[in-house]
Amino acid sequence: MIDLRSDTVTQPTAAMRAAMASAVVGDDVYGDDPTVNHLEQMAAEMLGFDDALFTTSGTQANLLALMSHCHRGDEYICGQQAHNYKYEAGGAAVLGSIQPQPIANQADGSLLLADVSAAIKPDDFHFARTRLISLENTIGGKVLPQQYLADAQQLAFSKGLKIHLDGARVANAAVAQGLAIADIMQFFDSATLCLSKGLCAPVGSLLLGDEHFIQRARRWRKMLGGGMRQAGILAAAGELALTQQVARLADDHANAQILAEGLSQIAELTVDRSLVQTNMVFAELDSKVDPQLLTTKLAEAGVRISASKTLRLVTHNDIATADIHKTIAAFKHCLAHV
Known part of the structure; x- marks a missing residue:
């Protein structure tokens, strides 16, 4: 069967299956799984962040990011078509008490930065506190230009906000532009990357950020039931996703x-x-x-x-x-x- 529904249907490669079978594992909740630790360290270094966290899915990674950036009663600005607004079951609102503030995506997938700026709430107790801008790259298969990302970063900085990248398919964006993934992620305080779509790993996404951000995310992951034990079996495939499948x-x-x-x-x-x-x-x-x-x-x-x-x-x-x-x-x- 030629399955064109999504790149989530990819099967793990033969090399991934072999790596999974021979992976050295430990209890990741204790921090004892060497394969998970290596994947997180490698990914952080490769993608230009201080630290990384291996998660079960892109949905979980995005939720951890939102809950680590925002408190109850805060809000994040995103697109109407953003995956973490439209397709992740309202997790930020239900589990994080975080209000999404969606605005219209343009035809190229971007958000007009004037619209983003206008959506930022005043410092007034009548309003939810705007804490975060969330962008997605690619979105609908379309690539956000580097200059746009730089401008969005500058807007976030000027308004005292953090900026997050839902990078489920950021590897596709990088390859399409002839860039390293880190070249795209440099504009963000945090980012996710899905290993189980076009990169062929069977399970898993990465969440990246600074050390304190990842510490908060690790705590939320545990609370949400995302602590895994001998997860190196999965991380072994994730490592090959990053090193063998991007190009x-x-x-x-x-x-x-x-x-x-x-x-x-x-x-x-x-x-x-x-x-x-x-x-x-x-x-x-x-x-x-x-x-x-x-x-x-x-x-x-x-x-x-x-x-x-x-x-x-x-x-x-x-x-x-x-x-x-x-x-x-x-x-x-x-x-x-x-």
Whole structure:
């Protein structure tokens, strides 16, 4: 099955499976797992931070960041389409008593910094206290430019706020720009990086920040049930995700371009190829096409997608260029018969 639903469906590589099988482990809650410790130290050094924390997921890492930056009754500013606002079950509000202040994302995924500035609350007890700006890179597969990040950092600094990066796919952003991941993360007080999407690890994300921030996050992680024991089995795969899988993302980006080109030639689909910057292709279905029926037909043809009027198709390590051509052919055949 050619699975284009997400890059979260990636299987761990053979090298990861071998590393997991032979990992030296200990009790991470005691700080005794050498493989986890090595991953955290390596990641902090590689990505330009003082410290790092290995977490179970990007959702957990983002929640720990919000709860470590903000107190009860504080708020964070983010985009309407931000994952940590829209797709993480309201965790900041429910578990952290932290108010999100979402503002509109622009077509390129950015937030107008004038809008961000206007959303910052006055120092008045009537209002939640604005503490944090949260950005996402990539967002919808689109890359935020470096100058924009520098300007956002300057705004946060001038207003006395912290700035956080939801970097679930920041490795894709780095590869697309020919940069190191640290070049992007340099503008942020804290950042997350998902190891289990395009980087192929089976489980885990990293949270990065200064030493005191990570100490707070480690305490919150324990409180939220995220303390793991012999987690080196997972961290061993995470290390290979960082050292072996980042540069390879360029192949996924190239395959996304091929997919976008092929689908744009199909009458029932509308694809804006200028928006395909990394490993995501968005295709609008003709109003006469039933998304659920198309999804069923494609599954019968060996292609798995999520049913929607706006299709999000994500390339990843387990999809080869030959699979992209099979997918284009399957779309042509199925759309001719729905």
